Amino acid sequence: MDKLDLRPFYLFVRVAEAGSFSKAAAMLSVGQPELSRTIKDLEKRYDVQLLHRNGRGVSLTEAGEQLMGHAQGLLRNLMQVDHELSAVRGAPSGNVTIGVPPLFGHVLNFDLIRRMHSEYPKVSLVFMEGFTTDFLEWLAKGSLDLAVMYNPPSISTLLAEHLRDDRLCLVGVPGSLEFQPGSEIAFKTLTALPLVMPPKPHRLRAAVDSAAKEANVVLRIDVEATGTATILDLVRGRIGYTILPQSLVEEDAGNERLHAWPLADPKITPRLFLVTSMQRPMTVAAKCAIDHVRKIFAVRPW
Template sequence: MELRQLQYFVTVVDAGSFSRGAAVLHLAQPSLSRQIALLEDDLGQRLLVRTGRGVTPTEAGDALLVHARAMLDISRRARDELGEMDESPGGRIVVGMPPRVALGLSTPLIQKFRERFPRAVITVLEGLSVALRESLIAGKLDLALLFDPAASPQLAFQPLMREKLLLVAPPKSKLPPRVGLAALANYPMVLPSAPNAIRHLLDSVLGSRGIQLKVLAEVGAVRTAVALVQTGVGCTVLPESALGASGDELLPRAPIGPPSIWNALVLATPKARPGTRLTRGTAQLLQELDFRQR
């Protein structure tokens, strides 16, 4: 069993098929299939099952996947730590961000990263906070910015920013100075669909008080919800930082509460993987960014 074969195996599982895995690895598919077959022969277990839609791991494959990810992570950290002997470490770091955060922060982060770590490579992956949290636990990310993540014994959280949620209405709407929680039920709503972090927070706070919103439509992205509000379809609930695009200034908004509903952006790091110089430096860069100017 070689690390190279484990890397091939993990890549095929993540890609969901031999053909996509071969494309990621820049290998011929027959060569990749042969390496997986050699790995199965060596272990005496069938690891993958071909289906009409690709491949899925067997029970033995799922068990190996956990160990393979850990072994590959240890190997990568060993290389990174040796690279830290240089004044400017090399290596690669993968950072996860929600889309609306990545839209404003990817450019300044990458610019600062290139200045501080010219020999290293940074990858920014976008996704919903729930999916990013799971990817961080699974070892697919080194760091992640998350909105209101569920607690986990495997992750450490560093608070970066808190914002109050606002009721945002179509242009020319008349809103009171503040909107009480119970009064939110009177407004037709366009909301991000679960598992969006804002939606989960809103449902949790209102559900515990027996308040049911009048939801007209659910959408997959915050910007889509804002676009629908701009056309007059309904209202939405968002933090101020989500209203940064041209035309958003025309949308009436009002604070919610009392009590106010706060959402939080945190920097999440895995507890089980000691930070290298590169991960510590990138975490510091993230903490130095201005999260309110997005």
């Protein structure tokens, strides 16, 4: 096998990702015999078994896991070379995959798409919603170029850039509480209020549950939902109240469609970060997207 032939490594990665030869063959429009022969050639070359084969498909052996990491890194590096040389010839191009919390997409996605399409029309944005645990796994695997998340854990392989501090507020329809909109209210005020909240393991839910325990308050969670739009629609429909970062509801509060009351005793101030992996080379397109994320948070009146 030619030492410079990268196709076997590409096919190996696709088979491992698909979990079966038949699925990989269908996705790649390649015959199963060719895929099987390619994997056997790799196993012969390195004198190790790379895949466990069973009736349900294939899974990686320990040696396969090692080769998978190296092969994915090699393919990513080649893609970066392609993107950077394309950028030298002209405008940046390629895909940029961005992790955005379910509650935050409506705040960031549209603005970022508009900016990137205007300045870098050859760059395609791919948004992936998930929780912090998902983003950490996807960053480690190289599935994400960047992620926006609240309070990421300190991990040596990640670079976390602070974007802004936020404040958790109780959110409800005008006239539903006697307090003036914008005034602080104690956490104990939440006792017996019907709440619409994101489900566990969402970090916002974890922060609220922790504060409730600290304040010795039993929360009444009537409905669970992940998307900001869904949660706010339910609140506007008087299904209940919710607890959200102030930045997510300032437009509605400014238009008097909703009222927001910052929570105190305890005060909850989540910090928002832009997170990237230091183990993955950054493409020119991803650098452009990161620059615009910074600009969005610098100019929005949060």
